[in-house]
Amino acid sequence: MESEASALGSIRRLLFAGMRRMTGFEFGNERKNRQGSLCACSQLAKVANEEGSVSSLVWIWEVLVTNMNTKLRGERFEIALGDKLFPPQLSVIPKPPDMLYGIGNPDALVPGLAIIGARKATPYGIGCARRFARIAAEKGVVIISGGARGCDSEAHKAAVEVGGQTVVVLGGGCDKPYPAEHLGMFQRVIDTGGAILSENPWETPPLPFMFRLRNRIIAGLSNAVLIVEAGLPSGTFSTADEALDVGRDVLVVPGSITSETSLGANRLLLQGAMPVVDDESFEEALFRACGALMRPGEMQALAQEVHPLIAAAQAEPMSMESLRELAVGYFGEERAYAKLMELLVEAESCGHIARRPDGRWGPIVPWA
Numbered sequence: 001m002e003s004e005a006s007a008l009g010s011i012r013r014l015l016f017a018g019m020r021r022m023t024g025f026e027f028g029n030e031r032k033n034r035q036g037s038l039c040a041c042s043q044l045a046k047v048a049n050e051e052g053s054v055s056s057l058v059w060i061w062e063v064l065v066t067n068m069n070t071k072l073r074g075e076r077f078e079i080a081l082g083d084k085l086f087p088p089q090l091s092v093i094p095k096p097p098d099m100l101y102g103i104g105n106p107d108a109l110v111p112g113l114a115i116i117g118a119r120k121a122t123p124y125g126i127g128c129a130r131r132f133a134r135i136a137a138e139k140g141v142v143i144i145s146g147g148a149r150g151c152d153s154e155a156h157k158a159a160v161e162v163g164g165q166t167v168v169v170l171g172g173g174c175d176k177p178y179p180a181e182h183l184g185m186f187q188r189v190i191d192t193g194g195a196i197l198s199e200n201p202w203e204t205p206p207l208p209f210m211f212r213l214r215n216r217i218i219a220g221l222s223n224a225v226l227i228v229e230a231g232l233p234s235g236t237f238s239t240a241d242e243a244l245d246v247g248r249d250v251l252v253v254p255g256s257i258t259s260e261t262s263l264g265a266n267r268l269l270l271q272g273a274m275p276v277v278d279d280e281s282f283e284e285a286l287f288r289a290c291g292a293l294m295r296p297g298e299m300q301a302l303a304q305e306v307h308p309l310i311a312a313a314q315a316e317p318m319s320m321e322s323l324r325e326l327a328v329g330y331f332g333e334e335r336a337y338a339k340l341m342e343l344l345v346e347a348e349s350c351g352h353i354a355r356r357p358d359g360r361w362g363p364i365v366p367w368a
Contacts, residue, residue, distance in 0.1 A: 071175050072103050072174065072175075072177065072183070072186055072187055072190060072196060073103075073187065073190070074103045074104045074187075074190040074191070074196075075103065075104060075105070075106075076101075076102070076103050076174075077100075077101075077102050077103075077106045078099060078100070078101055078102075079099070079100045079102070079106065080098065080099050080100075081096055081097065081098050081099065085106060086100065087100075087109045087110070087111075087220075087221060089111050089220060089221060089223075090109075090217065090220040090221055092220075092246070093216055093219070093220035093242075093245075093246045094216070094245060094246070095216065096220070097199035097217060098199070099199065100197060100198075100199060101173065101174055101197070101198050101199070101200065101201060101202055102174065102195050102196060102197045102198070103174050103190055103195065103196045104189065104190040104193075104194055104195035104196055105165070105190075105193050105194060105195050106195065108142055108165045108166075108167050108193060108194050108195045109167065109195065109197070109221065110142055111142075111221070111222065111223045111290065112136075112141050112142030112143060112144050112165075112167070112221065112222055112223065112290070113136045113141050113142070113143055113144065113222055113223065113224055113225075113226060113286065113289070113290060114143075114144040114145060114218050114219060114221070114222035114224070114225040114226065114239070114243070115129055115132065115133050115136075115143055115144075115145050115151070115152070115155035115225075115226045115228060116145055116146065116151060116152060116155075116218065116225065116226070116227055116228075116236050116239050117129055117150060117151025117152065117155075117227060117228040117229040117230060117236060118150050118151055118229045118230055118231060118234065118236070118261055119148050119149045119150040119151075119152075120149075120150060120261070121149075121150035121151045121154070121229055121261070122229065122259070122261050124229065124255065124259075124261075125150070125151050125228050125229030125255075125261060126150070126151065126154045128151075128228040128229065128253045129151040129152075129154040129155045129158070129228045129229075130154050130155070130157070130158040131158075131279075132155075132226060132228065132253075132276070132282055133154070133155040133156075133158040133159050133164075133166075134158045134159070134161070134162050135279060135282060135283065135286075136159075136164075136286055136290075137158065137159035137162050137163075137164025137165070137166070138162050138164065139286070139342075140164070141164075141286065141290050142164070142165045142166065142167060142194075143155055143156065143158075143159040143164060143165070143166040143167070144166070144167045144169065144218055144221050144222050145166070145167075145168065145169070145218065146168065146169055146170070146171075146211070146214065146215075146218060147168040147169070147170060147177070147178075147179075147182055147185075147186065147196075148179070149179060149182075151228050151229055153182055153185060155228075156168060156185060156189060156194075157185060159194075160185075160188050160189060160192050160194070163192070164192075165192070165193050165194045166189055166192075166194040167189075167194055167195050167196075167197055167221065168186060168189055168194070168195070168196045168197065169197050169198070169214050169217050169218050169221070170196060170197065170198040170200075170206070170214065171198075171200075171206045171207070171210035171211040171213075171214050172198065172200055172204045172205050172206030172207065172210055173198055173200045173201050173202045173203050173204035173205070173206075174196050174197070174198050174202055175202040175203050176202075176203060176204060176205050176206055177196065178206040197217070198214070199213075199214065199217060211235070212235070212238055215235075215238045215239040215242050216242040218239055218242075219239050219242035219243040219245075219246060219248055220242070220246060222243070222248055223248060223249070223289040223290050224243075224248055224249035224250070224251055224285065224286070224289035224290070225239060225240060225243040225248055225249070225250050225251065226251040226252075226253070226276065226282075227239075227240060227250070227251070227252045227253070227264075227265055227268060227273075228253045228265075229253065229255060229261055229262060229265060230261075230262070230263075230264035230265045230268070231260050231261045231262070231263050231264050232260075232263040232264045232267065233264070234264040236264065237264065237268075240268060240273070248289075249274060249285065249288070249289050250268065250273045250274065251273065251274045251275075251276050251282070251285050252265050252268045252269050252273040252274065252275060252276065253265060253275075253276050254266055254269055254275055254276075254277065279338070280337055280338055283338045283341065284337070284338075284341065287341045287345060306347070306352055307330075307343050307347075308326075308330070309323060309326055309327060309330065309340065309343055310343060310344075310347045310352055310353060312326060313347075313353050313361045313362055313363070314352060314353060314362070314363045315363075316362065316363075317356060317360040317361065317362030317363075318360055318361055318362065319359065319360050320359065320360075320361070323340055323344075323361065324336055324337060324340055327339060327340040327343075344361060351364060352364075
């Protein structure tokens, strides 16, 4: 009887461990447990645990696996290299994917900002990921990342929360999303106009080597890569390398020199990455990399009503310093530069002004 009880205990421990790895829920920790059907499974498993029946536990395991095989809902697309819908920025990277498999909105596959960082993220890393993802998404920039635990997933969530678009690039196929506990987040990405993407066929299971390969897609889809937290060693280095190989900007949020989770990020800064030290430096880097810093509705409003700053540049060419001095009067010292950048790029997009070779902004001179 004692050996039988010991064997029963071993089986139960193995099953519980498997459940935790697949779903992220823990018995007795309802705040961490996922909602809906998996939460119901955890309640059933709790009952089976109390009964002590191995057959009950196996049955719960089968129900759990069935739940985890639920496919993401949304429009499905397959885009081959060379197809007119294939993202042009991705076709020029070394070893571009032969095929893209996706669920959601293929129009979201435009040049954007990749935000990556540590899986075992600190509150500092999570806060930075959310902060800068929110700023970029509010300005219409697509957020690209890998959907991993930690900084990646927080960047996706922040983009969705402000109504922005975000793209999740998976290691395995789209019908085998990993990590499984992010299934709900992946569905929200799709439902809010983003996309889940992979170079691997639908049912391909995620294997370790695939995550390193998908990093080139994250870098290739982006105009810039922002690293918010990285230790040593760190998988984020491979994405930074891929970004540099294709001429993308690498932005890094510095961290404490005493923090192990920032050793990699600080090392990248030492090697020449662009530091992001506050909102203004981030918006400046975002302007250089992505250009558009306002939503389409804001662009239309600007086209209909020219701001006095733009009117001044239309009257005669003005230097950035002169325009910034005027902007302080409208927006205050703290926000002057960022708001000026927004006005300039959108006014240029609308055809109100143009930047001259000497760096001044002025009226567009029509061809004779």
